[in-house]
Amino acid sequence: MANPDHRHYLQLALAEASLSYDEGGLPIGAVMTENGQLVAVGHNQRVQNGDPTAHGEMDCLRKAGRRPHYRNTTLYTTLSPCMMCAGTIVQFGIPTVVIGENESFKGNIQFLKAHGVEVLLMDDAGCKALMQKFICEKPDLWDEDIAGRDQV
Helix, strand or coil, X not given: CCCHHHHHHHHHHHHHHHHHHXXXXXXXXXXXXXXXXXXXXXXXXXXXXXXXXXXXXXXXXXXXXXXXXXXXXXXXXXXXCCHHHHHHHHHHCCXXXXXXXXXXXXXXXXXXXXXXXXXXXXXXXXXXXXXXXXXXXXXXXXXXXXXXXXXX
């Protein structure tokens, strides 16, 4: 059974994803905790800022600011991380990633695991529903975000 805190923080990430959706962006949200305490929240802002690197995880990490280390952190994300975000997770040594869903985008779970990251896939219905709604409404924007790759 999932840690109740995991569900709580994943719901905060989903609220961030909904905020991005409401702003006309991709509905992907992220939350970082350290020792079980909230550090930062973020959401995908590629469309809003015209920045191709402004993924939800990257926005969250930027908002967390400089840190001496990431040993006791957990990153929550509504969607399985792309290679850019997975590489950043590995680069910073974030030990645990909690993922809302990976049906809409397979992402790079195996890459994370191969580099020692503990990955918890929550298979969250709310994360899936929001992402599927977005993909149906804005398939061209979704295709742009995944660079035209067939990842499903």
